[in-house]
Amino acid sequence: MKKQSLKILALVMLFTFGISISAYAFTTGYRSFAELAAAEDPSDYTIKTNDIGSDTTILAIHGGGIERGTSELVEALNGYGKYNTYSFEGLKAADNGSLFMKAINFDEPTAVSLVNKSDYTVSVIGAAGDDEVTYIGGQNKLLAELIRLHLTAKGYNVKTLSIPDRIAGVMDSNIVNKNKLFNDSYQLGGVQIAISKGLRDKLATDSGTLNDYSGTINQALSESWPTIVELMKKIDNNKSEGFLNRFNPEKRNFDKKIQKALEKGSKNPKELIEDVKAVSEE
Structure with a gap:
């Protein structure tokens, strides 16, 4: 009985920790884009792509009403004219969360093609929480740290994620890590930026914060990273x-x-x- 109680306590703690970071941590979602497309009305979502032939692609795979604020950030970064951008956006009046696809399952053909031919990739997703926090993960630890340092220098609260965090973004199957081989040698992977709901709401409604936040990421990508x-x-x-x-x-x-x-x-x-x-x- 004592051992069983400990197991239950451990599960409760894991659930509490996971849900505090990502509202979608335990959401199954669609297992593929084909599955989503077969079940959903095409008018309930849209795909926005801007391929300028850049070596860097920035993604919002849970844009629009799915994770508010993510596609707004990608659109702001698109405004700098230096990156390929992609957004999968939910357009439903309600329940856009039903359009969710985990990053490890996200295989929409246009996004996959864009990432496959890019040297560097950044994916912007949502996290839960009314506080203003940015969680950074992904296989490209050096670029992740560079972005973290740029954001921290501007006063943003940034935390670095790794295994076992559920939105660490380190799995090979995560679309952000499927970019080209670095220097034709080996997989470098990408960076996953998970933004809390509190900060995402601010990015979606406060143009000053959106411009400052996107400008800081742009500085990291276009000035320091090269x-x-x-x-x-x-x-x-x-x-x-x-x-x-x-x-x-x-x-x-x-x-x-x-x-x-x-x-x-x-x-x-x-x-x-x-x-x-x-x-x-x-």
Whole structure:
């Protein structure tokens, strides 16, 4: 009986923690776009795409009424004219949550094609909570940290997610991680930005906050990130030779140096760039 009580308590704690981060943490949703399209009226959703041939794509897979504020942010970033953008938007008068598809199941063909041909990807989704918090995850830890530092410098409350958080965005099946191989070598993955309802509501109604928030992300992507990419290419080009090369030590060496840069604990974007530069020259 005691063991059973502990199990029940553990489940309650897990449920409480998960639901505090994402209202959709336990939502099954549709398992594919084909399943959604077969069940839903086409007039209840729309797909907006702007492919300008950029190396960076920004997604809102739960836009419109599904997770209010996400497509507004992507549209604001689209305004800078530097990124491919994609939004899947719910248009129902109510119950747009019924159009939900998990990021790991999101396979709408236009989105998949856009991500597959992009070097870098960012997905904006929603999280629960009336407070104003940004949760950042995804496989591209370096870009995630860069965006975090830019947002933090502007006074935003940002938390980094990883396993076992349900919206950490680290799974290979997550659409944001299906971009092109970095430097034709290996999968770098993308960044998933989960924004609390409180902040999303503000982004949807306050143009000043929307412009500031989107401008900060744009600065990270268009100003700081290209510098870091060149430094990462330098790390990747420092390839090992000899016997160990047949076991592909390049990826291991690359990951090790990126992790070393992250462990230095940069306090701002400039410091992160300097830390990546330092490890690239070792």
